[in-house]
Amino acid sequence: RKEVEQDPGPFNVPEGATVAFNCTYSNSASQSFFWYRQDCRKEPKLLMSVYSSGNEDGRFTAQLNRASQYISLLIRDSKLSDSATYLCVVTPLGLYALNFGKGTSLLVTP
Amino acid sequence: NAGVTQTPKFQVLKTGQSMTLQCAQDMNHEYMSWYRQDPGMGLRLIHYSVGAGITDQGEVPNGYNVSRSTTEDFPLRLLSAAPSQTSVYFCASSDSGRGDEETQYFGPGTRLLVL
Numbered sequence: 001r002k003e004v005e006q007d008p009g010p011f012n013v014p015e016g017a018t019v020a021f022n023c024t025y026s027n028s029a030s031q032s033f034f035w036y037r038q039d040c041r042k043e044p045k046l047l048m049s050v051y052s053s054g055n056e057d058g059r060f061t062a063q064l065n066r067a068s069q070y071i072s073l074l075i076r077d078s079k080l081s082d083s084a085t086y087l088c089v090v091t092p093l094g095l096y097a098l099n100f101g102k103g104t105s106l107l108v109t110p
Numbered sequence: 111n112a113g114v115t116q117t118p119k120f121q122v123l124k125t126g127q128s129m130t131l132q133c134a135q136d137m138n139h140e141y142m143s144w145y146r147q148d149p150g151m152g153l154r155l156i157h158y159s160v161g162a163g164i165t166d167q168g169e170v171p172n173g174y175n176v177s178r179s180t181t182e183d184f185p186l187r188l189l190s191a192a193p194s195q196t197s198v199y200f201c202a203s204s205d206s207g208r209g210d211e212e213t214q215y216f217g218p219g220t221r222l223l224v225l
Binding site: 049099 | 216
């Protein structure tokens with residue numbers, strides 16, 4: 001069983017929609033949690049860190065539930081430019097060894 | 111700052127050839143790592159380093175060697191290329207987490223095709 005599980009999608013949503021991605025992880029020792037964004041044929045880039053208290057960055061909200069080992073990302077008012085693959089990432093060892101989910105593909109359509 | 115740089119961007123090898131993928135960072139980061147990304151597999155850790163002179167294996171180390179003689183550079187060597195090593199390779203760096211930066215930054219990747 002992979003340590004980080006994500007729904008691969010694809011999620012096809014119209015502009016302006018709200019979309020939620022979920023992620024579960026198996027290693028309860030994981031210390032840090034992130035959502036990365038990856039555009040086609042490009043490197044992953046940090047979207048946001050995820051904290052137990054929940055955190056928000058503009059249209060993006062991330063939540064962490066340590067008891068359920070569950071991470072979520074909510075995107076409100078989707079834009080065409082949000083189309084990308086979203087990667088759930090945890091760090092059971094440290095910042096030198098990220099565990100990636102396979103990614104969830106999002107396509108925002110006009 | 112250039113961030114994390116990787117060379118070459120693309121490479122085609124024949125089975126059995128060897129080569130070195132270069133990675134450099136100018137952020138004085140302690141940690142550096144190599145990942146490969148295959149379709150449907152996500153990114154998987156090959157090798158990592160927590161400082162100059164210190165390296166260790168990740169999830170998929172077979173067929174690869176690394177060394178870390180300086181803080182800035184972390185080359186990945188393919189000893190005898192195999193078609194199964196066809197992939198996109200990403201190098202990443204981060205500080206130790208004690209500072210303000212708290213995650214890894216990735217280079218643009220090297221696309222490798224082994225025939």
